[in-house]
Amino acid sequence: MKPEDLSALLSAVLNAAVDAGDLPSDLRAEITPERVKVERPRSREHGDWATNAALQLGKKAGMAPREFAALLSERLAAAEGIASVDVAGPGFLNITLDAAAAGELARQIVEAGESYGRNTALTGHVVNMEFVSANPTGPLHIGHTRWAALGDAIARLLRASGAEVTAEYYVNDAGNQMNVFADSVLARLHGRDVPEGGYPGGYVKDLADAVLAEHPDVRELTDEAARPVVRETAYRLQMQDIKDTLTAFGVHFDVFTSERTLHESGAIQSAVARLREQGHIEDREGAVWLKTTDFGDDKDRVLIRANGEPTYFAADAAYYLDKRDRGFEEKVYLLGADHHGYVNRLKAIASAAGDDAAKNIEILIGQLISVNGAKLSKRAGNIIELKDLVEWLGKDALRYDLARYPADSPITIDPEKLRSNTNDNPVYYVQYAHARTRGAARTAVAHGVERTEFDGALLTHETESELLAQLAEFPAVVASAARLREPHRVARHLEVIAGAYHAWYAACRIVPLPTDDGTPRPVETLNRTRLWLNDATTTVLANGLGLLGVSAPETM
Structure with missing residues (x-):
């Protein structure tokens, strides 16, 4: 039950x-x-x-x-x-x-399979989740790693709890940074030093080589003529590198939205006009201001500068309204530790647009992470690339370790622990439990124990009661983790289940022991029922690891 x-x-x-x-x-x-x-x-x-x-x-x-x-x-x-x-x-x-009702859960879990843990706690919720959103001027690095892991896990949890979720990446491909990026690649293309304030990483030289391979005549153009070609080609190549890195990390985005399209489509001007209709725009000092102080911000924000150029904040406002127009009632932003100042201004945009800032927008701020002993990337310069971390520590270990802490707590990753095959390594502990369930099932079948009958009333050992109780809690843990945006609740519960399984495995046999003279004992209903419980544990561990974007190995 x-x-x-x-x-x-x-x-x-x-x-x-x-x-x-x-x-x-x-x-x-x-x-x-x-x-x-x-x-x-x-x-x-x-x-x-x-x-x-x-x-x-x-x-x-x-x-x-x-x-x-x-x-x-x-x-x-x-x-x-x-x-x-x-x-x-x-x-x-x-x-x-009673024992039969408690034990029946093992059969229910096995029969439910991949659907066990899924629930309806957030059915009817339509959510847009924006996370990572790194500038397309360089590779993903350690600063983006946490939200890549957590954001993807939260999206998985929301979907498992019945919500309709769109995972979105906002591409900051407008503004002077793209010109600086282009000038940096262009400089490397001609063997020059990057301009002051440019991007110095070795990856810029790699991009220059790739641009040259696609456009062999580009060096014959003037800088002015070459800049658009270099900018667009390098931008496309760098975005593809970002997408490939995310894919290797097991992170999927449904939508990539370009900031540049907001400028080119007139969405920013439309947003300003709509906010003006709402009565929250003020013209002063030659600029257009959104009166965000009416909604708790510490100062009003400029949307259009006196020279007629829109600000980044204007793009933020247009982007919020764009999400609203696409039917997303709930808009979740996952921002880095240096973005605390964005909270009030984004909530002010929501309120100015007529939304309920307590309901329609949610802003999560993630704290910094560091890695003991990590080396700076030769390719990227003074940063640690995400792809290097994945190659060094492994996707599963990195994703699991990032998922098992609340987002608002700083993390220092211990590479030695994550690379060890010991119970001190949380991901190894949980994955080993899953692999052990699969090994136990293979051994059972080899000895003639199969799931041909079931009697939950026989699962009366104290370790069986504890294991069943922890398996029973899994759907509620998933629902709670989804509501609170806290994947660490699932990770920590998986560790509890793994511990309960290991204790049960040590105390209760699936395959009957032979007699003292080595004669095989007959397989009984209890043995077959315990195989159901073993396989129920397999199901829950695999489902839970899947929600965190971590694999469930058959062997270790």
Whole structure:
């Protein structure tokens, strides 16, 4: 029995009490599985699950919580699959399932397969998630690594919880930085030093060589004539390098939106006009200002400079309205540690556009990461490239380690730990547990143990009860991680499941031991049922690792 099954049972029992006249009819609107929830008690001595439904509903029913709990306890204890129900404290209910109902979960998980853990907590939510969005003037580096891993994991979690998600990369391909980029490549093309303030990395020379390979006559042009050719070719090549690096890191984007198209399409002028209609534009000092102080910003922001040139902020406003026009009710921005100043101004854009800044826009700020012993990239200059980190530490280890910490906590990655095949390495610990389940299944089948029958009532060992309880919590953990945008909740729960599995594996055999004289013992229902539990663990570990963008190996 899964937690959601128990919540549905509680709702059914309460509705039956309403039908019987034991509870007032106006309470029915409050009785839903979403509101009548169960959770794991702090101590297993208090049962398998607990609920505070009596404290939630007692007052509304005109009853003392303990009186309400007593009524609910009596009715719930008579339900199929319930071994006992105890009233505790001011009105908590501690629920113990009978062994068959608890063990049935193993079969449910195996039969659910890849869908186990998926839930409907965010069904109906239409979300645009923008993350990474590195400038197309150089390779992805360590500063982009965290949001690549976390952003992709959050998108996976949202989808697993029923949301419709578009992962989007905003390409900052407008402004003077692109001219500086072009001039840097052009300088290397002619063997000159990059101009002051230009991009000095070795990758610029690589781009110059690639541009020359595509346009052999480009060096015969004047700098003025060559600049557009160099800019567009180098830009395309660098964006392809970024996309290839993301693909190698297991990160997928549904949409790449160009800032330049906002300028060229008239979207910025349209945005200014729309915000003016909303009454939040002011013309002063020859410039066009958005009155963001009306919405909590520390100062008003210029949209159009006195010389008629739009600011980066104007593009931000146009981009927000573009997302809004594309039907995204919720817009999530994942920004780096140096972007705290963007929070109020982006929320001000949302409010000025007529949105609810508390509902329609969410801005997550990630803290910095560092890597002990990492070498600066010879190709990229004074940065550590993401592709170098992946080659050094491995995609799985890097993604898992970045996912298992809250975004607002600084991280120092320990390469020695991540490269070690020990239980001190969290990703190895979880992946090894998955590989061990697969090895146990292969051994079982080789010894004639197959999933031909099942009796959940036989899974009574304390390690089986603990493992089942942790597997049961997985869908709720996924839903919580999605709502809170916290993939680390899934990573940490996988580690708990791995620990519970290792303890069970040491205590309970799937394949029966031979007799003292070596004669094989017959395979019994318990052995086959334990194979179901083993394979249920396989399913949950694989599903959880998949949500983090990490592989689930068959062997280690």
